[in-house]
Amino acid sequence: MSTSTETIEQLASREYKHGFYTDIEQEVIPRGLSEDIVRLISAKKQEPQWLLDWRLQAYRAWLTMKEPTWGNIKYGPIDYNNIIYYAAPKPKKTLQSLDEVDPEIRRTFEKLGIPLEEQKLFSGVAVDAVFDSVSVATTFKARLGELGIIFCSFSEAVHNHPELVRKYLGTVVPYTDNFFATLNSAVFSDGSFAYIPKGVRCPMELSTYFRINAKETGQFERTLIVAEEGAYVSYLEGCTAPMRDENQLHAAVVELVALDNATIKYSTVQNWYPGDKEGKGGIYNFVTKRGKCAGVNSKITWTQVETGSAITWKYPGCILQGDNSIGEFYSVATTNNWQQADTGTKMIHLGKNTKSTIVSKGISAGHGQNTYRGLVKIGKGATGAHNYSQCDSLLIGDKCGAHTFPYLEIKNSTAKVEHEASTSKIGEDQIFYCRQRGLSTEDAVNMIVSGFCKDVFRQLPMEFAVEAQKLLSVSLEGSVG
Amino acid sequence: MLTVRNLHARVAGREILRGIDLSMRFGEVHAIMGPNGSGKSTLARVLAGHPEYEVTEGNVLFEGEDLLAMDPETRARVGVFMAFQYPVEIPGVNNSYFLKAALNTIRKHRGEEELDAMEFMTLIRERMKQLGMDEVFLTRPVNEGFSGGEKKRNEIFQMAVLEPKLGILDETDSGLDIDALRVVANGVNAMRSAERSFLVVTHYQRLLNYIVPDVVHVLSDGRIVRSGGKELALELEDKGYSWLEEPVGK
Numbered sequence: 170m171s172t173s174t175e176t177i178e179q180l181a182s183r184e185y186k187h188g189f190y191t192d193i194e195q196e197v198i199p200r201g202l203s204e205d206i207v208r209l210i211s212a213k214k215q216e217p218q219w220l221l222d223w224r225l226q227a228y229r230a231w232l233t234m235k236e237p238t239w240g241n242i243k244y245g246p247i248d249y250n251n252i253i254y255y256a257a258p259k260p261k262k263t264l265q266s267l268d269e270v271d272p273e274i275r276r277t278f279e280k281l282g283i284p285l286e287e288q289k290l291f292s293g294v295a296v297d298a299v300f301d302s303v304s305v306a307t308t309f310k311a312r313l314g315e316l317g318i319i320f321c322s323f324s325e326a327v328h329n330h331p332e333l334v335r336k337y338l339g340t341v342v343p344y345t346d347n348f349f350a351t352l353n354s355a356v357f358s359d360g361s362f363a364y365i366p367k368g369v370r371c372p373m374e375l376s377t378y379f380r381i382n383a384k385e386t387g388q389f390e391r392t393l394i395v396a397e398e399g400a401y402v403s404y405l406e407g408c409t410a411p412m413r414d415e416n417q418l419h420a421a422v423v424e425l426v427a428l429d430n431a432t433i434k435y436s437t438v439q440n441w442y443p444g445d446k447e448g449k450g451g452i453y454n455f456v457t458k459r460g461k462c463a464g465v466n467s468k469i470t471w472t473q474v475e476t477g478s479a480i481t482w483k484y485p486g487c488i489l490q491g492d493n494s495i496g497e498f499y500s501v502a503t504t505n506n507w508q509q510a511d512t513g514t515k516m517i518h519l520g521k522n523t524k525s526t527i528v529s530k531g532i533s534a535g536h537g538q539n540t541y542r543g544l545v546k547i548g549k550g551a552t553g554a555h556n557y558s559q560c561d562s563l564l565i566g567d568k569c570g571a572h573t574f575p576y577l578e579i580k581n582s583t584a585k586v587e588h589e590a591s592t593s594k595i596g597e598d599q600i601f602y603c604r605q606r607g608l609s610t611e612d613a614v615n616m617i618v619s620g621f622c623k624d625v626f627r628q629l630p631m632e633f634a635v636e637a638q639k640l641l642s643v644s645l646e647g648s649v650g
Numbered sequence: 651m652l653t654v655r656n657l658h659a660r661v662a663g664r665e666i667l668r669g670i671d672l673s674m675r676f677g678e679v680h681a682i683m684g685p686n687g688s689g690k691s692t693l694a695r696v697l698a699g700h701p702e703y704e705v706t707e708g709n710v711l712f713e714g715e716d717l718l719a720m721d722p723e724t725r726a727r728v729g730v731f732m733a734f735q736y737p738v739e740i741p742g743v744n745n746s747y748f749l750k751a752a753l754n755t756i757r758k759h760r761g762e763e764e765l766d767a768m769e770f771m772t773l774i775r776e777r778m779k780q781l782g783m784d785e786v787f788l789t790r791p792v793n794e795g796f797s798g799g800e801k802k803r804n805e806i807f808q809m810a811v812l813e814p815k816l817g818i819l820d821e822t823d824s825g826l827d828i829d830a831l832r833v834v835a836n837g838v839n840a841m842r843s844a845e846r847s848f849l850v851v852t853h854y855q856r857l858l859n860y861i862v863p864d865v866v867h868v869l870s871d872g873r874i875v876r877s878g879g880k881e882l883a884l885e886l887e888d889k890g891y892s893w894l895e896e897p898v899g900k
Binding site for chain 2: 596597598601602604605606607608609612616617620621623
């Protein structure tokens with residue numbers, strides 16, 4: 170007689186839907202990492218001297234750093250000299266318009282549900298499409314331009330708006346920040362840049378879609394978003410990769426800067442290839458994301474739905490420097506099969522009356538290991554600071570694990586810090602109850618899981634909330650039968 | 651509509667049901683009574699297909715079909731509903747969303763059109779009115795933060811919406827005060843019809859003052875030791891269960 174536990178074991182494996190590979194002509198550089206490689210990447214991108222110097226400083230700093238080992242994750246050694254640090258679809262010629270994007274690449278994004286023709290997109294979303302190391306297309310540029318909004322690839326920003334890039338690059342995540350961020354600073358290839366001028370409310374969602382395609386290549390993108398005084402922007406990031414037996418490294422950096430009264434909402438739906446059922450292959454996702462609420466009354470919200478990657482290591486945080494500024498972190502992280510996630514946030518309260526909210530939902534199935542790691546730091550000057558943290562874990566089956574590591578550093582006695590945590594198991598009772606009402610086990614699990622994640626999904630823009638929910642049910646498929 | 655023959659079942663290796671025979675016709679209400687540990691709730695759960703219970707012998711026919719061969723969701727879809735003794739909480743899942751999903755799954759199975767949001771709301775508003783329930787029920791998560799009485803009432807409400815052919819009430823009266831008991835009983839009575847049967851599992855005769863059964867069965871040690879009319883329940887109320895012990899050993 171089959172019990173729900175057995176059935177739970179079975180629901181864990183619909184195929185990864187984005188695992189295809191696009192066969193296009195690639196321009197790759199030799200594998201390995203050296204000053205020459207850093208120079209080569211910079212030269213390929215025709216960068217100014219100051220940026221090359223910045224990269225080289227980062228590279229030299231990186232040589233003195235050690236890969237961090239404190240994460241609650243296990244993986245074999247990464248050979249940094251066996252990675253290709255730059256791969257780009259071979260440009261046929263310089264693109265004058267979106268119509269000239271290589272049809273193969275266009276088809277790739279279409280297959281992923283990201284058509285690059287503007288009329289086919291959700292009317293409310295502008296997309297920057299990054300394929301391996303370079304941005305291949307950015308939509309709605311002209312319309313945004315009318316409002317003074319800059320939304321383009323990072324490389325383009327370096328050429329067209331060097332003063333802005335130079336002013337803000339590395340101000341939130343310095344090139345000495347940590348092993349992976351420093352590596353990224355040395356070799357980053359492309360990413361997105363968004364700038365919202367004073368008083369402008371960005372009328373559409375900005376979105377970057379990252380695709381790793383090339384073999385044995387790492388993706389090191391860098392994103393920088395600046396919201397001037399009183400500006401508002403909502404930004405979404407999505408990502409996928411082909412299915413491969415070897416592990417691929419992804420080490421991105423995202424920096425956000427919100428000035429007085431500005432708001433940035435940054436949402437991620439991370440769906441890198443998670444590896445197969447035996448734990449072979451998958452992306453190693455080591456990411457540094459941080460926002461600075463530099464101005465008074467500024468607000469940064471991180472929302473993430475992490476369903477992919479063999480390993481996820483990321484802690485999107487907020488530096489709450491401006492008085493009355495607000496930082497929020499809403500996260501759903503799923504680990505199924507052999508996936509491992511060590512994720513959470515850092516909320517650094519520096520300004521007065523700063524507020525932060527952390528809502529973390531970890532779901533583990535199969536042999537998945539899910540760790541929440543969060544730091545709440547209240548500085549000496551942060552009078553009246555307030556943090557609320559809620560960390561819930563949901564276990565599906567009995568071979569997975571959930572772990573919670575909250576860190577508190579409080580240097581101001583007026584601080585108010587609340588922490589709630591819970592761990593629950595999808596009970597056979599819950600599943601049986603749903604089945605007794607006519608629902609299949611799979612529908613029951615999806616319903617229970619989406620109920621569990623509701624507080625986070627609510628934060629996502631509508632279309633993406635629907636997408637995220639679907640993704641979650643796919644990634645948990647097979648964990649119950 | 652329901653025929654149970656020589657049903658044996660165990661849980662965690664322990665035999666609880668030791669040969670149950672029971673026959674119900676459409677439109678009938680049967681009460682299952684018995685002391686604690688006699689197997690009343692086990693019988694309800696086995697009929698609903700709870701995965702922890704293992705049937706070791708016997709068979710059950712529901713409208714001529716082999717009920718035990720069906721998985722729990724199929725049993726629900728063909729018209730077997732169990733009101734839980736301990737209704738389960740499903741945090742974050744909206745009560746009406748849950749019920750709509752359940753109803754449409756069942757309707758689909760019956761070959762009926764699925765209800766859209768408007769039609770569904772019309773239906774449940776009507777049912778809520780019948781049961782005197784507050785509409786805030788709908789927006790709250792399934793059973794979360796409900797009092798014991800609210801949970802039981804929610805079970806009857808779900809039953810009224812899903813309209814099963816066989817309603818099994820597993821100690822629905824336990825923990826209810828007299829007012830809540832009356833509401834629950836009225837809900838059940840309003841649903842009684844020639845096309846629907848109820849199996850009412852209860853420890854106390856009290857509920858049967860409101861839901862008057864056609865047949866009362868007394869369970870002891872996993873077997874039905876007495877069956878009779880509604881007077882049997884009153885007799886039990888009077889004498890307790892101990893006087894039944896003797897015939898068991900016959």
